[in-house]
Structures are given as C-alpha cells and as structure tokens.
Amino acid sequence: MRKLFINCDEATTICTKNQYKEASFIEKIQLGIHLLRCKICGLYSKQNTKLTEVCNKHLNKSKCEHLLTEKDKERIKEKLAEADK
Amino acid sequence: MPEVQQHTLDPNKWVDLHSDYLFNYTITRVDDEELAKDIVQETFFSGLKAMKNFRGQAAERTWLISILKRKIIDHYRKINSKKGKAEVKLNFYEDGDKKGTWIEERVPQTWDNEAETDIENEELKEAIGKCVENLPVKYRTVFLLKNVEQYETEEICNELGITASNLWVIIHRARHQLRKCLEDNWFTK
Numbered sequence: 001m002r003k004l005f006i007n008c009d010e011a012t013t014i015c016t017k018n019q020y021k022e023a024s025f026i027e028k029i030q031l032g033i034h035l036l037r038c039k040i041c042g043l044y045s046k047q048n049t050k051l052t053e054v055c056n057k058h059l060n061k062s063k064c065e066h067l068l069t070e071k072d073k074e075r076i077k078e079k080l081a082e083a084d085k
Numbered sequence: 086m087p088e089v090q091q092h093t094l095d096p097n098k099w100v101d102l103h104s105d106y107l108f109n110y111t112i113t114r115v116d117d118e119e120l121a122k123d124i125v126q127e128t129f130f131s132g133l134k135a136m137k138n139f140r141g142q143a144a145e146r147t148w149l150i151s152i153l154k155r156k157i158i159d160h161y162r163k164i165n166s167k168k169g170k171a172e173v174k175l176n177f178y179e180d181g182d183k184k185g186t187w188i189e190e191r192v193p194q195t196w197d198n199e200a201e202t203d204i205e206n207e208e209l210k211e212a213i214g215k216c217v218e219n220l221p222v223k224y225r226t227v228f229l230l231k232n233v234e235q236y237e238t239e240e241i242c243n244e245l246g247i248t249a250s251n252l253w254v255i256i257h258r259a260r261h262q263l264r265k266c267l268e269d270n271w272f273t274k
Contacts, residue, residue, distance in 0.1 A: 006185075007177070007184065007185025007186055008177060008185055008186050008187050009176075009177040009185040009186075010185060012176075012257065012261070013253055013254070013257045016253065016256055016257045016260050017253060019260075020231065020238075022238060040187055040192055040193065043193050043195065044193045044264070047193055047196065047264055047268075048260065048264065050196075050199065051260060051263060051264055051267065053204060054204065054209065054213050054267070055213065055232055055263075056232075057204050057205070057210075058209065058210040058213050058214070059213065059214075059217065059229075059232060059233050060233065065105070065109055066105075066108055066109045066112045066118075066121075067105050067108070067109075068104050068105055068108050068122070068125075072104075072122060073100050073101070073104055076100050076104060076122075076125070076126050076129065077100045079126065079130075080096065080099070080100070080126075080129055080130070080133065083130055083133060084096070084133060
C-alpha cells in the first residue's frame with residue numbers, strides 16, 4: 001500500500017515530475033492531498049509551474065555546433081599514430 | 086539471400102570523419118570542452134584496441150558511438166561516487182522528527198512582482214541563463230538534457246548509467262536551486 005500522507009520533500013519531487021507530465025496517478029493523488037494541507041508546498045508548486053514557463057520560453061537548444069579546432073584534431077591524430085605503433 | 090553490407094574500419098580517417106560528431110555528442114552530455122576532448126580521444130584509443138572485435142555489422146560511426154557511450158557512463162559513475170550531494174543546498178531536514186519538511190530559511194517567499202513580470206522579457210532570459218550556468222555541472226547536464234534536448238527519462242538514464250529515481254532527485258534539486266536563484270535575482274529584488 002502506498003502511503004496517503006507524504007512529506008514536503010516527496011511532495012515537491014512529485015510536483016517536479018508533474019512538470020514533465022511524468023507523475024503517476026497515485027503520485028498525483030498523494031500530491032493533491034498534501035497540497036490541501038500545506039500552503040508552503042502550494043506556493044512552491046505555483047512557482048515551479050512559473051519556472052517551467054520561463055525555462056520553456058528562454059532556454060533553447062544552442063544552434064551552434066560544437067566543433068573541434070584543426071589544432072585539436074592534429075593533436076589527437078598525433079597521439080593516435082603514437083599509440084598505433 | 087540479400088547481400089549484407091560489410092562495414093570496415095579505417096582509423097586513419099577517424100579524426101577527419103567523426104571527431105566533430107563525437108565531440109558535439111559528448112559536449113551536450115558532459116558540458117565541459119576539455120573533458121569532452123579527452124573523452125573523444127579516449128574513445129579513439131579504445132577503438133584502436135578493440136578493432137579486432139569489430140564484426141562489420143555496424144557502420145564505423147555507430148560502432149565508435151557505442152564505445153563513446155560507455156566512456157560517458159564511466160564518467161558519470163566517477164562523479165556520482167565522488168561528491169554531488171553536498172554541491173546543492175538542502176531544502177529539507179534530512180532526519181529527526183522534521184524529516185522531509187522545509188528548513189525555515191529555505192522556505193519559498195512570495196514573489197511580489199510575479200504578476201507584472203512579462204515572460205518575454207530579455208533580462209529575464211539573461212537571469213535564468215545565469216542561474217542555469219551556476220548549477221553544478223552534473224545537475225546542469227541532466228536538467229538540460231531533460232528540458233532543452235527533451236530526452237525521455239529512460240534515454241537519459243541509459244546514457245548516463247543512472248536510475249530513474251537518481252534522475253528525479255537530480256532534477257528536483259536542480260529545480261530547487263533554479264527557483265531560489267530566480268527568487269533572489271528576479272522576483273524579490
């Protein structure tokens with residue numbers, strides 16, 4: 001049997017899973033019950049949703065490709081040639 | 086019988102053909118240029134040593150990537166066993182009667198200017214960017230793989246050799262730190 005009452009640490013973890021839509025049905029119920037009793041986690045939960053919005057809006061895939069410099073490549077080639085001897 | 090293409094290896098061309106791809110792949114997972122270079126180089130070394138085991142079933146790059154993945158997992162094993170826990174401030178009591186409840190001075194504060202904050206704001210973009218940069222490297226990497234690269238939980242776990250509960254603890258802590266950072270630098274100035 002999963003417990004009905006969870007602590008704030010567990011509640012905020014579920015809240016985070018929920019931000020990625022990965023909390024299970026039971027976890028959502030546990031979180032719901034906790035939020036009825038805990039104002040602090042309620043505030044956290046609201047701010048966590050805001051954090052998701054901010055991240056979705058402003059953290060984008062970097063479009064720049066990371067490339068090695070020719071110098072780096074030469075160095076790796078030299079080391080490989082040495083190792084191959 | 087259909088003809089199966091037999092792949093071959095040519096180590097002399099590895100650096101020219103594959104090093105950029107492997108480097109790019111590595112850097113999104115370790116987030117450190119020097120370290121990524123080392124890992125790519127080690128991958129080629131291991132490839133040389135393991136050439137006799139190559140059966141020609143996979144393409145050269147796929148084969149190298151499979152070696153690289155092991156290297157990245159090894160790296161995570163190493164940093165996981167070292168530190169990690171102490172890097173992020175705890176928000177909850179760890180034991181005793183109060184186990185799992187908020188530590189008073191880490192309780193979230195009301196955000197005064199939340200309502201008037203325009204989400205499009207360029208300065209907000211800068212603020213969140215800085216907060217992410219300040220995360221410890223392990224937290225940052227996992228957080229970015231999940232949030233920005235949008236990998237499935239299972240995929241991240243497989244690639245970094247961590248369990249799902251590990252992953253959620255990391256993301257949970259990363260987000261706690263980000264929330265606090267935004268609070269201090271943006272929402273309650």
